[in-house]
Amino acid sequence: MSSNVATLLLTEENLICSTLTASNAIAATERSTLPDAAPATLSAPLYELLAHIDPYPTGTLLRHIFSELSRTLDYLRLSEANFQQDRVMLSTLSVLKHVRREAHALSSFVESLALRTEDFPEPLREAFDSLGYAINHEVERVSDEELLGLEDGTPPNVVRAKLENAHGLLRNCFQQSTITLAQVIDPEFDGACLFDGLPARRQQSLILIQELQGLIKCARRAASDRDQFAIAVMTEHLKRFRKGTMCYLMYKDWEECERFI
Secondary structure, X not given: OOHHHHHHHHHHHHHHHHHHHHHHHHHHXXXXXXXXXXXXXXXXXXXXXXXOXXXXXXHHHHHHHHHHHHHHHHHHHHXXXXXXXXXXXXXXXXXXXXXXXXXXXXXXXXXXXXXXXXXXXXXXXXXXXXXXXXXXXXXXXXXXXXXXXXXXXXXXXXXXXXXXXXXXXXXXXXXXXXXXXXXXXXXXXXXXXXXXXXXXXXXXXXXXXXXXXXXXHHHHHHHHHOOHHHHHHHHHHHHHHHHOHHHHOOHHHHHHHHXXX
């Protein structure tokens, strides 16, 4: 290997290392105060996806981004157990706030890559820019609308509803970010192979849409006909919805739906 090539490779490797170090430094000091999440390992489909990309610098940086997205989803899984066991603890809020800090560090890092016009093709730079914006926007929305003021004596049922909603929004954000970036690399990439619950949630959403559309039709018919039969049909639809499909609604919407029914 010539000295010029060796120097070039060494310079490129140093650039990658310094870039990744800067990204990790923002949140590294806070991880030690949280419960251990599983190591951020990439799933087999992502490994296969990255295997076809030149590692320096694109492949290495993409691996880092996917690893950070996976790490954040690991932290969200820590708080998910609290909801499943009907426990809402202060640690859950702590995890979500930590996720916010990690997300800001990641979005800043990704947006900085979008400015490196000589290192990445335009489609990838556009993806970096969109990804950074989407993560930052969604995390701030969750922080402002769901997490703000939860430590000020908020009733437990409201705390649970807001934390569960925040968890779901953040999980969807990071899962979709992972899938979107993967599909920029390979447009045929199937996001369902990454997350077990994705097809089920998609099917639940379709069922919920169909049920709500049916309820809207019944309500409009009852409002226009104003007879006992139309009202009885709407009432029966509402009872079936309450016993079945209502569970697919976000938890925060259950109470309002119960009051209406």
